Amino acid sequence: VIESGGTMLFVGTKKQAKDVMKMQALRCHQFYITERWLGGMLTNFMTIKKNIKRLKEIEKMRAEGILEKLTKKEAKKLEKEAARMEKYLVGIKDMYSLPALLFVVDTKKERIAVAEANKLGIPVIGILDTNSDPDPVNYPIAANDDAIKSISIITKAIADAAITAQTRVRAEEMEEAAASQTEMEPPVEEGQ
Template identity: 30%
Template sequence: MASRFLQKTASSFRGITARSSCFIRPLSTVNSLKEASPSIEGENVTPESLVPPPSTPLKRPIRQAVASAVEPITPYNITISKLMAAGLHLGHSTSLWEPATLPFIFGTREGISIINLEHTLVYLRRACNVAREVALRGGSILFVGTRPGFQELTIEAARYCDGFHVSSKWIPGTLTNRHQVLGRHAPPDPEDPGRPPKTYKPDLIVLLNPLEHKIAISEAQLNNIPIIAITDTDYDPRLVSYPIPANDDSIRGVELIAKVLSTAARDGLHRRKQLLDQKEKEKKLLRKQHSTKY
Protein backbone atom coordinates (compact mmCIF):
# COMPACT_ATOMS: atom_id res chain seq x y z
CA MET A 1 0.00 0.00 0.00
CA ALA A 2 2.79 2.35 0.84
CA SER A 3 4.51 1.62 -2.46
CA ARG A 4 1.31 2.29 -4.38
CA PHE A 5 0.86 5.58 -2.50
CA LEU A 6 4.41 6.58 -3.33
CA GLN A 7 3.85 5.75 -7.03
CA LYS A 8 0.68 7.90 -7.16
CA THR A 9 2.39 10.87 -5.53
CA ALA A 10 5.35 10.52 -7.88
CA SER A 11 3.08 10.44 -10.92
CA SER A 12 1.07 13.44 -9.71
CA PHE A 13 4.28 15.34 -9.04
CA ARG A 14 5.46 14.57 -12.59
CA GLY A 15 2.13 15.82 -13.98
CA ILE A 16 2.45 19.05 -12.01
CA THR A 17 5.96 19.63 -13.29
CA ALA A 18 4.86 18.90 -16.87
CA ARG A 19 1.96 21.34 -16.59
CA SER A 20 4.15 23.97 -15.04
CA SER A 21 6.63 23.56 -17.87
CA CYS A 22 3.73 23.97 -20.34
CA PHE A 23 2.75 27.21 -18.64
CA ILE A 24 6.31 28.41 -18.49
CA ARG A 25 6.96 28.05 -22.26
CA PRO A 26 4.56 30.74 -23.51
CA LEU A 27 5.74 33.13 -20.80
CA SER A 28 9.30 32.69 -21.94
CA THR A 29 8.33 33.33 -25.56
CA VAL A 30 6.45 36.46 -24.54
CA ASN A 31 9.47 37.70 -22.66
CA SER A 32 11.71 37.04 -25.60
CA LEU A 33 9.33 38.94 -27.90
CA LYS A 34 9.30 41.83 -25.47
CA GLU A 35 13.05 41.89 -25.44
CA ALA A 36 13.24 41.71 -29.25
CA SER A 37 10.68 44.49 -29.83
CA PRO A 38 11.93 48.05 -29.36
CA SER A 39 10.53 49.90 -26.43
CA ILE A 40 8.50 52.97 -27.28
CA GLU A 41 7.92 54.16 -23.76
CA GLY A 42 10.91 56.45 -23.92
CA GLU A 43 10.03 57.88 -27.34
CA ASN A 44 8.30 61.24 -27.58
CA VAL A 45 5.02 61.04 -29.56
CA THR A 46 4.12 64.35 -31.18
CA PRO A 47 1.18 65.32 -33.43
CA GLU A 48 3.59 65.84 -36.32
CA SER A 49 4.78 62.24 -36.07
CA LEU A 50 1.21 60.96 -36.47
CA VAL A 51 0.70 62.82 -39.78
CA PRO A 52 1.84 60.78 -42.85
CA PRO A 53 4.53 62.34 -45.04
CA PRO A 54 3.53 64.12 -48.28
CA SER A 55 5.07 61.32 -50.36
CA THR A 56 2.43 58.85 -49.12
CA PRO A 57 0.06 57.97 -52.02
CA LEU A 58 -3.54 59.04 -51.49
CA LYS A 59 -6.33 56.49 -51.53
CA ARG A 60 -8.52 56.67 -54.62
CA PRO A 61 -12.29 56.14 -54.57
CA ILE A 62 -13.45 52.61 -55.18
CA ARG A 63 -15.12 53.57 -58.47
CA GLN A 64 -11.93 55.08 -59.89
CA ALA A 65 -9.85 52.14 -58.71
CA VAL A 66 -12.21 49.65 -60.35
CA ALA A 67 -12.37 51.70 -63.56
CA SER A 68 -8.59 51.82 -63.80
CA ALA A 69 -8.24 48.11 -63.05
CA VAL A 70 -10.83 47.04 -65.62
CA GLU A 71 -9.66 46.86 -69.22
CA PRO A 72 -11.18 49.68 -71.31
CA ILE A 73 -13.77 48.59 -73.85
CA THR A 74 -12.66 49.01 -77.47
CA PRO A 75 -14.05 47.86 -80.83
CA TYR A 76 -11.61 44.95 -80.65
CA ASN A 77 -12.59 43.43 -77.28
CA ILE A 78 -16.34 44.14 -77.26
CA THR A 79 -18.38 41.01 -76.53
CA ILE A 80 -22.02 40.01 -76.18
CA SER A 81 -21.66 39.66 -72.41
CA LYS A 82 -20.55 43.30 -72.13
CA LEU A 83 -23.49 44.42 -74.25
CA MET A 84 -25.88 42.45 -72.06
CA ALA A 85 -24.33 43.86 -68.88
CA ALA A 86 -25.07 47.36 -70.21
CA GLY A 87 -28.74 46.47 -70.76
CA LEU A 88 -28.70 46.82 -74.54
CA HIS A 89 -30.86 43.71 -75.07
CA LEU A 90 -34.00 45.20 -73.51
CA GLY A 91 -36.39 46.63 -76.09
CA HIS A 92 -39.73 48.39 -75.78
CA SER A 93 -43.17 47.01 -75.12
CA THR A 94 -44.72 44.84 -77.81
CA SER A 95 -47.48 47.46 -78.20
CA LEU A 96 -44.84 49.88 -79.58
CA TRP A 97 -43.22 47.29 -81.83
CA GLU A 98 -42.02 48.43 -85.26
CA PRO A 99 -42.43 45.56 -87.79
CA ALA A 100 -39.24 46.55 -89.60
CA THR A 101 -37.21 45.49 -86.55
CA LEU A 102 -38.37 41.87 -86.76
CA PRO A 103 -34.95 40.51 -87.96
CA PHE A 104 -33.30 42.00 -84.86
CA ILE A 105 -35.71 40.63 -82.23
CA PHE A 106 -34.82 37.43 -80.40
CA GLY A 107 -38.20 37.03 -78.72
CA THR A 108 -40.54 38.53 -76.14
CA ARG A 109 -40.66 38.18 -72.37
CA GLU A 110 -43.43 39.58 -70.17
CA GLY A 111 -44.60 41.90 -72.94
CA ILE A 112 -41.11 43.30 -73.70
CA SER A 113 -39.21 42.68 -76.91
CA ILE A 114 -35.75 41.18 -76.47
CA ILE A 115 -33.10 42.30 -78.96
CA ASN A 116 -30.72 39.73 -80.41
CA LEU A 117 -27.29 40.95 -79.34
CA GLU A 118 -25.55 38.90 -82.03
CA HIS A 119 -26.99 41.31 -84.60
CA THR A 120 -26.12 44.26 -82.33
CA LEU A 121 -22.48 43.19 -82.20
CA VAL A 122 -22.26 42.77 -85.99
CA TYR A 123 -23.87 46.14 -86.76
CA LEU A 124 -21.80 47.89 -84.08
CA ARG A 125 -18.57 46.58 -85.62
CA ARG A 126 -19.73 47.73 -89.04
CA ALA A 127 -20.44 51.21 -87.69
CA CYS A 128 -16.99 51.26 -86.06
CA ASN A 129 -15.40 50.46 -89.43
CA VAL A 130 -17.32 53.35 -91.01
CA ALA A 131 -16.27 55.81 -88.29
CA ARG A 132 -12.65 54.66 -88.53
CA GLU A 133 -12.52 55.07 -92.31
CA VAL A 134 -14.16 58.51 -92.19
CA ALA A 135 -11.60 59.69 -89.64
CA LEU A 136 -8.77 58.10 -91.63
CA ARG A 137 -9.72 60.15 -94.70
CA GLY A 138 -9.87 63.39 -92.74
CA GLY A 139 -13.64 63.62 -92.41
CA SER A 140 -15.49 65.31 -89.55
CA ILE A 141 -17.85 63.39 -87.25
CA LEU A 142 -20.83 64.97 -85.49
CA PHE A 143 -22.27 63.36 -82.32
CA VAL A 144 -25.88 64.25 -81.53
CA GLY A 145 -27.47 63.33 -78.20
CA THR A 146 -30.01 65.68 -76.62
CA ARG A 147 -31.93 63.37 -74.32
CA PRO A 148 -31.58 64.08 -70.55
CA GLY A 149 -28.56 62.16 -69.32
CA PHE A 150 -26.90 62.00 -72.75
CA GLN A 151 -25.32 65.46 -72.78
CA GLU A 152 -22.10 64.67 -70.93
CA LEU A 153 -21.38 61.39 -72.68
CA THR A 154 -22.03 63.05 -76.06
CA ILE A 155 -19.50 65.78 -75.32
CA GLU A 156 -16.93 63.29 -74.02
CA ALA A 157 -17.27 61.07 -77.09
CA ALA A 158 -16.87 64.03 -79.46
CA ARG A 159 -13.82 65.39 -77.62
CA TYR A 160 -12.15 61.99 -77.50
CA CYS A 161 -12.02 61.74 -81.29
CA ASP A 162 -11.65 65.49 -82.04
CA GLY A 163 -15.19 65.66 -83.39
CA PHE A 164 -18.20 67.95 -82.96
CA HIS A 165 -21.31 67.60 -80.86
CA VAL A 166 -24.88 68.83 -80.45
CA SER A 167 -26.04 68.19 -76.90
CA SER A 168 -28.72 70.82 -76.24
CA LYS A 169 -31.07 71.15 -79.23
CA TRP A 170 -30.98 70.59 -82.96
CA ILE A 171 -31.80 73.88 -84.67
CA PRO A 172 -33.85 73.30 -87.84
CA GLY A 173 -31.89 74.36 -90.90
CA THR A 174 -28.46 73.55 -89.43
CA LEU A 175 -27.57 71.65 -92.61
CA THR A 176 -30.02 72.88 -95.24
CA ASN A 177 -29.67 76.56 -94.31
CA ARG A 178 -26.27 76.49 -92.62
CA HIS A 179 -25.04 79.83 -94.03
CA GLN A 180 -27.71 81.74 -92.11
CA VAL A 181 -27.84 79.48 -89.03
CA LEU A 182 -24.11 78.87 -88.54
CA GLY A 183 -22.65 81.82 -90.45
CA ARG A 184 -23.02 84.27 -87.57
CA HIS A 185 -21.04 81.93 -85.29
CA ALA A 186 -18.25 81.22 -87.79
CA PRO A 187 -15.04 83.29 -87.60
CA PRO A 188 -14.53 85.81 -90.44
CA ASP A 189 -12.02 85.26 -93.21
CA PRO A 190 -8.75 87.00 -92.24
CA GLU A 191 -7.85 87.68 -95.90
CA ASP A 192 -11.22 89.19 -96.80
CA PRO A 193 -13.34 90.18 -93.79
CA GLY A 194 -16.19 91.28 -96.03
CA ARG A 195 -16.61 87.81 -97.51
CA PRO A 196 -19.25 85.59 -95.84
CA PRO A 197 -17.58 83.10 -93.45
CA LYS A 198 -17.22 79.52 -94.58
CA THR A 199 -19.38 76.82 -93.06
CA TYR A 200 -18.79 73.10 -93.37
CA LYS A 201 -20.97 70.03 -93.32
CA PRO A 202 -20.13 66.93 -91.28
CA ASP A 203 -19.08 63.82 -93.15
CA LEU A 204 -20.76 61.49 -90.65
CA ILE A 205 -23.49 61.91 -88.02
CA VAL A 206 -23.82 59.68 -84.95
CA LEU A 207 -27.35 59.89 -83.53
CA LEU A 208 -27.77 58.57 -80.01
CA ASN A 209 -31.53 59.22 -79.85
CA PRO A 210 -32.91 59.27 -83.43
CA LEU A 211 -36.55 59.18 -82.33
CA GLU A 212 -36.40 62.89 -81.39
CA HIS A 213 -34.41 64.00 -84.47
CA LYS A 214 -36.61 63.50 -87.49
CA ILE A 215 -35.66 66.94 -88.83
CA ALA A 216 -31.93 66.18 -88.47
CA ILE A 217 -32.36 62.89 -90.33
CA SER A 218 -34.27 64.51 -93.17
CA GLU A 219 -31.64 67.27 -93.49
CA ALA A 220 -28.85 64.69 -93.54
CA GLN A 221 -30.64 62.74 -96.26
CA LEU A 222 -31.00 65.90 -98.38
CA ASN A 223 -27.25 66.55 -98.03
CA ASN A 224 -26.25 62.89 -98.59
CA ILE A 225 -24.65 62.56 -95.15
CA PRO A 226 -24.52 59.00 -93.73
CA ILE A 227 -26.02 58.43 -90.28
CA ILE A 228 -25.10 55.97 -87.54
CA ALA A 229 -27.99 55.64 -85.10
CA ILE A 230 -29.09 53.47 -82.18
CA THR A 231 -32.42 52.00 -83.28
CA ASP A 232 -34.71 50.49 -80.67
CA THR A 233 -37.66 48.18 -81.36
CA ASP A 234 -39.98 51.20 -81.75
CA TYR A 235 -37.97 52.86 -84.55
CA ASP A 236 -37.68 52.01 -88.24
CA PRO A 237 -34.01 51.14 -88.94
CA ARG A 238 -34.47 51.80 -92.67
CA LEU A 239 -34.49 55.57 -92.05
CA VAL A 240 -30.76 55.66 -91.24
CA SER A 241 -27.70 54.48 -93.14
CA TYR A 242 -26.05 52.35 -90.44
CA PRO A 243 -28.48 51.25 -87.71
CA ILE A 244 -27.34 49.64 -84.46
CA PRO A 245 -30.21 47.61 -82.94
CA ALA A 246 -30.00 48.26 -79.20
CA ASN A 247 -31.77 49.81 -76.24
CA ASP A 248 -31.64 53.61 -76.55
CA ASP A 249 -33.05 54.25 -73.05
CA SER A 250 -30.13 52.78 -71.10
CA ILE A 251 -27.59 55.48 -70.26
CA ARG A 252 -24.91 52.86 -69.64
CA GLY A 253 -25.62 51.19 -72.96
CA VAL A 254 -25.61 54.44 -74.93
CA GLU A 255 -22.39 55.49 -73.21
CA LEU A 256 -20.82 52.16 -74.16
CA ILE A 257 -21.77 52.51 -77.84
CA ALA A 258 -20.65 56.15 -77.99
CA LYS A 259 -17.32 55.27 -76.37
CA VAL A 260 -16.69 52.39 -78.77
CA LEU A 261 -17.49 54.55 -81.81
CA SER A 262 -15.30 57.41 -80.59
CA THR A 263 -12.45 54.95 -79.94
CA ALA A 264 -12.74 53.65 -83.50
CA ALA A 265 -12.66 57.21 -84.86
CA ARG A 266 -9.63 57.99 -82.70
CA ASP A 267 -7.85 54.95 -84.14
CA GLY A 268 -8.53 56.33 -87.61
CA LEU A 269 -7.08 59.71 -86.62
CA HIS A 270 -3.98 58.05 -85.20
CA ARG A 271 -3.52 56.03 -88.38
CA ARG A 272 -3.96 59.16 -90.49
CA LYS A 273 -1.32 60.98 -88.46
CA GLN A 274 1.10 58.10 -88.95
CA LEU A 275 0.53 58.12 -92.71
CA LEU A 276 1.02 61.89 -92.92
CA ASP A 277 4.22 61.70 -90.90
CA GLN A 278 5.49 58.93 -93.15
CA LYS A 279 4.75 60.98 -96.28
CA GLU A 280 6.46 64.00 -94.77
CA LYS A 281 9.55 61.93 -94.03
CA GLU A 282 9.58 60.61 -97.59
CA LYS A 283 9.34 64.15 -98.97
CA LYS A 284 12.24 65.31 -96.80
CA LEU A 285 14.31 62.34 -97.91
CA LEU A 286 13.61 63.10 -101.59
CA ARG A 287 14.56 66.76 -101.09
CA LYS A 288 17.77 65.74 -99.39
CA GLN A 289 18.67 63.33 -102.16
CA HIS A 290 17.85 65.97 -104.80
CA SER A 291 20.00 68.60 -103.04
CA THR A 292 22.98 66.22 -102.73
CA LYS A 293 22.65 65.17 -106.37
CA TYR A 294 22.86 68.70 -107.70
Protein backbone atom coordinates (compact mmCIF):
# COMPACT_ATOMS: atom_id res chain seq x y z
CA VAL A 1 0.00 0.00 0.00
CA ILE A 2 2.77 2.43 0.95
CA GLU A 3 4.78 1.50 -2.14
CA SER A 4 1.84 2.43 -4.36
CA GLY A 5 1.62 5.88 -2.74
CA GLY A 6 -1.10 5.13 -0.20
CA THR A 7 -1.16 6.17 3.44
CA MET A 8 -1.87 4.26 6.62
CA LEU A 9 -3.92 5.36 9.61
CA PHE A 10 -2.89 3.96 13.02
CA VAL A 11 -5.92 3.69 15.33
CA GLY A 12 -5.49 2.93 19.02
CA THR A 13 -7.49 4.83 21.61
CA LYS A 14 -7.05 2.52 24.58
CA LYS A 15 -4.65 3.72 27.26
CA GLN A 16 -2.06 0.99 26.62
CA ALA A 17 -1.83 1.77 22.90
CA LYS A 18 -1.92 5.58 22.73
CA ASP A 19 1.76 6.41 23.18
CA VAL A 20 3.04 3.50 21.10
CA MET A 21 0.67 4.20 18.21
CA LYS A 22 1.56 7.89 18.12
CA MET A 23 5.30 7.26 18.34
CA GLN A 24 5.37 4.58 15.63
CA ALA A 25 3.04 6.51 13.29
CA LEU A 26 5.25 9.59 13.55
CA ARG A 27 8.37 7.46 13.06
CA CYS A 28 7.07 6.13 9.73
CA HIS A 29 5.44 9.45 8.69
CA GLN A 30 1.88 8.13 8.74
CA PHE A 31 -1.31 9.31 10.44
CA TYR A 32 -2.80 8.35 13.81
CA ILE A 33 -5.85 8.58 16.04
CA THR A 34 -5.16 8.08 19.75
CA GLU A 35 -8.09 9.91 21.26
CA ARG A 36 -11.75 9.03 20.78
CA TRP A 37 -12.74 7.90 17.29
CA LEU A 38 -15.20 10.47 16.00
CA GLY A 39 -18.05 8.75 14.18
CA GLY A 40 -17.88 9.51 10.47
CA MET A 41 -14.15 10.16 10.51
CA LEU A 42 -13.86 8.13 7.31
CA THR A 43 -17.40 7.94 5.96
CA ASN A 44 -17.96 11.67 6.46
CA PHE A 45 -14.40 12.73 5.66
CA MET A 46 -15.45 15.96 3.93
CA THR A 47 -16.76 17.30 7.25
CA ILE A 48 -13.57 16.21 9.01
CA LYS A 49 -11.56 18.06 6.33
CA LYS A 50 -13.61 21.20 7.05
CA ASN A 51 -12.81 20.87 10.74
CA ILE A 52 -9.11 20.45 9.94
CA LYS A 53 -9.26 23.54 7.71
CA ARG A 54 -10.93 25.49 10.53
CA LEU A 55 -8.24 24.34 12.98
CA LYS A 56 -5.51 25.51 10.60
CA GLU A 57 -7.28 28.87 10.17
CA ILE A 58 -7.30 29.41 13.94
CA GLU A 59 -3.62 28.38 14.16
CA LYS A 60 -2.80 30.86 11.39
CA MET A 61 -4.74 33.59 13.24
CA ARG A 62 -2.75 32.75 16.38
CA ALA A 63 0.58 32.87 14.50
CA GLU A 64 -0.25 36.20 12.84
CA GLY A 65 -1.35 37.77 16.13
CA ILE A 66 -4.95 38.25 15.02
CA LEU A 67 -6.30 36.55 18.17
CA GLU A 68 -4.66 39.24 20.31
CA LYS A 69 -6.65 41.91 18.47
CA LEU A 70 -9.98 40.22 19.24
CA THR A 71 -11.92 40.69 22.44
CA LYS A 72 -10.94 38.38 25.29
CA LYS A 73 -14.23 36.52 24.99
CA GLU A 74 -13.86 35.93 21.22
CA ALA A 75 -10.21 34.90 21.57
CA LYS A 76 -11.01 32.51 24.42
CA LYS A 77 -13.84 30.96 22.41
CA LEU A 78 -11.54 30.38 19.41
CA GLU A 79 -8.77 28.97 21.63
CA LYS A 80 -11.25 26.57 23.24
CA GLU A 81 -12.52 25.49 19.81
CA ALA A 82 -8.95 24.96 18.58
CA ALA A 83 -7.97 22.98 21.69
CA ARG A 84 -10.95 20.65 21.27
CA MET A 85 -10.25 20.05 17.59
CA GLU A 86 -6.51 19.68 18.19
CA LYS A 87 -7.16 16.95 20.75
CA TYR A 88 -9.02 14.75 18.28
CA LEU A 89 -7.51 15.77 14.93
CA VAL A 90 -3.82 16.32 15.69
CA GLY A 91 -2.76 12.99 14.16
CA ILE A 92 -4.66 13.54 10.90
CA LYS A 93 -4.13 17.29 10.52
CA ASP A 94 -2.15 16.78 7.29
CA MET A 95 -4.25 13.90 5.91
CA TYR A 96 -5.86 15.29 2.75
CA SER A 97 -7.44 12.08 1.49
CA LEU A 98 -8.73 8.83 2.92
CA PRO A 99 -6.07 6.37 4.05
CA ALA A 100 -5.42 3.30 1.93
CA LEU A 101 -5.01 1.10 5.01
CA LEU A 102 -6.08 1.06 8.68
CA PHE A 103 -3.96 -0.50 11.44
CA VAL A 104 -6.11 -1.01 14.54
CA VAL A 105 -5.31 -2.13 18.07
CA ASP A 106 -8.34 -3.82 19.68
CA THR A 107 -10.85 -4.15 16.87
CA LYS A 108 -13.63 -4.70 19.42
CA LYS A 109 -13.09 -1.27 21.02
CA GLU A 110 -12.51 0.36 17.61
CA ARG A 111 -15.47 -1.39 15.94
CA ILE A 112 -16.80 1.89 14.50
CA ALA A 113 -13.47 2.60 12.79
CA VAL A 114 -13.37 -0.94 11.40
CA ALA A 115 -17.00 -0.70 10.20
CA GLU A 116 -16.33 2.61 8.44
CA ALA A 117 -13.22 1.19 6.76
CA ASN A 118 -15.17 -1.88 5.62
CA LYS A 119 -17.96 0.30 4.25
CA LEU A 120 -15.43 2.25 2.15
CA GLY A 121 -13.42 -0.81 1.10
CA ILE A 122 -10.32 0.22 3.06
CA PRO A 123 -8.34 -2.85 4.17
CA VAL A 124 -7.86 -3.30 7.93
CA ILE A 125 -4.91 -4.81 9.79
CA GLY A 126 -6.02 -5.53 13.33
CA ILE A 127 -4.60 -6.87 16.56
CA LEU A 128 -7.31 -9.24 17.79
CA ASP A 129 -7.67 -10.75 21.22
CA THR A 130 -9.75 -13.87 21.81
CA ASN A 131 -12.81 -11.71 22.49
CA SER A 132 -12.76 -10.09 19.02
CA ASP A 133 -14.47 -11.12 15.80
CA PRO A 134 -11.89 -11.60 13.01
CA ASP A 135 -14.46 -11.44 10.18
CA PRO A 136 -14.45 -7.67 9.55
CA VAL A 137 -10.63 -7.55 9.59
CA ASN A 138 -8.76 -8.23 6.34
CA TYR A 139 -5.43 -9.03 8.02
CA PRO A 140 -6.00 -10.24 11.59
CA ILE A 141 -3.07 -10.55 13.99
CA ALA A 142 -3.92 -12.82 16.91
CA ALA A 143 -2.27 -11.30 19.96
CA ASN A 144 -2.97 -9.83 23.36
CA ASP A 145 -4.38 -6.38 22.61
CA ASP A 146 -4.15 -5.33 26.27
CA ALA A 147 -0.43 -5.90 26.89
CA ILE A 148 1.81 -2.93 26.14
CA LYS A 149 4.68 -5.24 25.13
CA SER A 150 2.71 -7.11 22.45
CA ILE A 151 1.20 -3.86 21.13
CA SER A 152 4.70 -2.34 20.97
CA ILE A 153 6.28 -5.27 19.14
CA ILE A 154 3.54 -5.56 16.53
CA THR A 155 3.17 -1.81 16.00
CA LYS A 156 6.94 -1.46 15.57
CA ALA A 157 6.91 -4.25 12.97
CA ILE A 158 4.09 -2.51 11.04
CA ALA A 159 5.96 0.82 11.18
CA ASP A 160 9.20 -0.90 10.08
CA ALA A 161 7.38 -2.38 7.07
CA ALA A 162 6.08 1.09 6.14
CA ILE A 163 9.58 2.57 6.45
CA THR A 164 11.03 -0.23 4.30
CA ALA A 165 8.39 0.42 1.63
CA GLN A 166 9.08 4.18 1.71
CA THR A 167 12.83 3.56 1.38
CA ARG A 168 12.25 1.23 -1.55
CA VAL A 169 10.08 3.84 -3.31
CA ARG A 170 12.70 6.57 -2.78
CA ALA A 171 15.45 4.29 -4.12
CA GLU A 172 13.40 3.51 -7.24
CA GLU A 173 12.67 7.21 -7.78
CA MET A 174 16.37 8.03 -7.48
CA GLU A 175 17.27 5.27 -9.96
CA GLU A 176 14.67 6.56 -12.43
CA ALA A 177 15.92 10.13 -12.04
CA ALA A 178 19.52 9.02 -12.58
CA ALA A 179 18.52 6.96 -15.63
CA SER A 180 16.62 9.86 -17.20
CA GLN A 181 19.53 12.20 -16.43
CA THR A 182 22.04 9.98 -18.28
CA GLU A 183 19.66 9.72 -21.26
CA MET A 184 19.53 13.52 -21.54
CA GLU A 185 23.28 14.15 -21.39
CA PRO A 186 24.96 14.23 -24.81
CA PRO A 187 27.91 11.89 -25.21
CA VAL A 188 31.30 13.51 -24.65
CA GLU A 189 33.57 13.16 -27.66
CA GLU A 190 37.29 12.68 -27.17
CA GLY A 191 39.60 15.41 -28.38
CA GLN A 192 37.41 18.34 -27.35
